[in-house]
Amino acid sequence: MRIAIATTSAGRVAFLDPDGDLRGECDPADAPREVARLEAEAAPRWVWRDTREWAPALLEAGVRVARCHDLRLCGAILASSTAVAAAGPVARERPAWLPAGPAEGGFESEAAPAASVDRGPVLFDLDQVPEPGTAGSPSVADLVVEHDRQVHLAESSDRPTSMRLLLAAESAGALIAAELHAAGLPWRRSVHERVLEEALGPRPPVGRKPARMDELAAQVRRELEAPTLRLDSQADLLRALRAAGIGVDSTAKWELREHEHPAVAPLLAYKRLARLLSANGWAWLDEWVVDERFRADYVAGGTATGRWATSGGGALQLPKAVRAAVVADPGWSLVVADASQLEPRVLAALARDPAMAAAGRGRDMYRSIVDAGVVATRDEAKVALLGAMYGATTGDSGRLVPQLARAYPRAMALVDRAARDGEAGRQVTTLLGRSSPLPPPSWHAAQAAASQPDATVVDERRARSSARDWGRFTRNFVVQGTAAEWALCWLAGVRTRLAGMAAGGPSAAASGRVFERAPHLVYFLHDELIVHTPAEHADAVADAVRAAAAEAGRLLFGDAPVEFPLDLAVTASYASAGA
DNA sequence: GTGTATGGCGCG
DNA sequence: AAAGCGCGCCATACAC
Incomplete structure (x- = not known):
């Protein structure tokens, strides 16, 4: 059972069920309530152009949906998949109103899929969420036609079961990316500030460097006998290093490490601190952590291999040092799990x-x-x-x-x-x-x-x-990409289990904060995830996370005799989650 | 001034 | 020890 949802040219929101019957039309402001009603009544798979058009407002209103089909992401997979090649170029052509996938290149494009010769006028910026109701927007009937086309492609592919699973997993990923943003990663500002102060010294006034960096810089200048050297200029630094007899070809740390000179240690320390300051310093904290939550912008399907990307905040590159700031709320726990040695195991299973x-x-x-x-x-x-x-x-x-x-x-x-x-x-x-x-x-x-x-x-x-x-x-694509599929299935399985678990019900929804009471995903990083849960549910969540991993293995590889063990910890802080 | 390329480094 | 995959982000340098 599916329901398509789109914004009409008159700026209304329209719903269409599989029989082609209009299920209703409403003001955008009423859409979340209408979606909630239909979700409860029919538990449909929601068909929409782009999850990013709908999920944020739904989550804001406290409404979650169980399943969707993201036409943009699924269309991108189908457009380039060799598994659907037999369907022919016409059937593989996407309608002009459907934006390219996040990992599909622009005009010069390394990623131009074989079959998409000319996608017609470019209506959307690649990173832009399409504006509902604008000229060239699809009608709800257009969506249904496109959904039929995509389903047909999947069903006529070499491996319909696999392709169905992939499209479902990709769409679930899009929902989860929106939910992770809405929920936010619990972030203890005071802990992060303590980490920064211990490493860098007190927060400096704007325009000044932290005290600890100034000291190290002075020491480096002394050792290199370069009293006016600016350490932040690679060119100047390289010249100064060579002038001091240090035979490096770059200022990279792995090269510096090879030399015994007394300037090396303080320089490496300086570079480490500079990195911490610029990537995750006070400015980052001010910009990205609001109300003790870090809200990253995840880009589901953002890389060629199907791994996610992020578009700000560097959520996928959180240095180990600042993970101490990821702390569960009082009375809550973090369930931190990662799939150990995922890619080699995937290779073993894939190759049989x-x-x-x-x-x-x-x-x-x-x-x-x-x-x-x-x-x-x-x-x-x-x-x-x-x-x-x-x-x-x-x-x-x-x-x-x-x-x-x-x-x-x-x-x-x-x-x-x-x-x-x-x-x-x-x-x-x-x-x-x-x-x-x-x-x-x-x-x-x-x-x-x-x-x-x-x-x-x-x-x-x-x-x-x-x-x-x-x-x-x-060479790497087949392994990394299949590992990403395992991880997506795992993630989706966790989400489904959590949704069925605890008291996320009406009271939470009514409060407008859908994640207020129930265990929910707060982080995902290629082969690793974090669930934030009321402490009393932590063990059940851990079981759910393990069960989902076992299920992901079966979904991809059937009974292939490879295991996908998790490193799993129930903890208050990400930093203390072992591994 | 704004935009792009590169080095360097954080993560998996 | 920094070869071999996938990313994002920052600072610097240099283009216009």
Whole structure:
């Protein structure tokens, strides 16, 4: 059962059920109440152009919906998926009113999907939420037609069950991204300020550097005998370092670390503090933390592989040092869980490599690889496995990969095949059916140039190098993308279980704060999530999180004998969540 | 002044 | 030790 929802040209909100009957029309201000009524009555899958058009207002009004189909995100997946290629280009053409997906490139586009030759006039900015009711907006009937088209594509694809799952998971992700923003990550301002003061000293007046940075800068200038040096200028700093006899080619910390000079330690300390100050200092706190909540702007489906991105606040790059500020409200707990060694386990399951799957059955896959006699140490196992997935050719990692290949030929064949496809300019596809973008026009131009009779050695080298680069991308794409699918299914499963759990009912909704009483998701980071819950429900939430992980494994891989164990902690603070 | 490229570094 | 994947953000440098 589906209900489509759109804004009419007259600025009203219209609802359409599957029989094509108008289920009603109302003022935008009444839409949340109407959605709540239909949700209770019919529990439909809501079909809308873009979750970002509807979810914020619904959540603001305390209304949550169980399911949706996001035409923008699903349309983007279907437009480029090789799994629906047989449907032909016409059926794959999206209507002009449907914005491109978040990871689809702009006009010059590395990501131009094969079938979308000309999408017509560009009505929407890529990052812009479409304005409801504007010229060119779809009618509610248009939405239904487009939904039928997308469903038809999914059903006629190579793997309808997988594609259905992917579209549902992607849409659930869009809802969850909106909910995470609405809920906010509990953030204790006082704790963050304490972290900053301990590291940097008291908050300086505007325009001044923190005391601790000034001290370190003075020390560096002394040691380098460069009394007027500005440490923030890479060029000046590099010159000063070289003048002092420190043979570095850049100011990067891994290069600096190799040198014994007395200026190095204070310089590295300075750089660490500078980073903390600029990325997560007082200014960040002022801008991003309001009422003890950090509200990030998540971008569901924001990367080519299907991982999320963020568009401000750096929610996916929170340094370990400031995570201490993520603290549950009084009487509440955080359930912090991450899927350990997710990508190697996904590779084992994806390749159906029996030997690697055996290693993936234990809690520590790297240890199992050592126990199987493939490499000598746990660290080698880790580096070798990452190297295989990333396409390492040199260094420790490149050296160890052949050993891994002998022990796990099927797994290695899978990623090698993906690399070869990419090098040849072909798309690769995840387990559920998300395909990699095609290489950009400049890439094809470089390949073409190298095959001309008058091609130079430089042409050939450049073509070869960009082919290899793209091959490493596609090699990793199948693993990272499938891992993202596992994580999305996990996340959606957690959400569904939480919705059915505790007292988030009418009283919370009526208060206008839908998350006031019930356990709810507050963070998601590729293979890790946090639920904020009344303490008395924490154990039940932990069970739900584990159950959802087991379910995600079954949904993707059926009975493939790989496990996806979680590191899980019930805690007051993110910082103390182990791992 | 505004816009873009790059180095550097945080996260997975 | 910093090779090999995916990101976002900041400061600096330089274009216009």
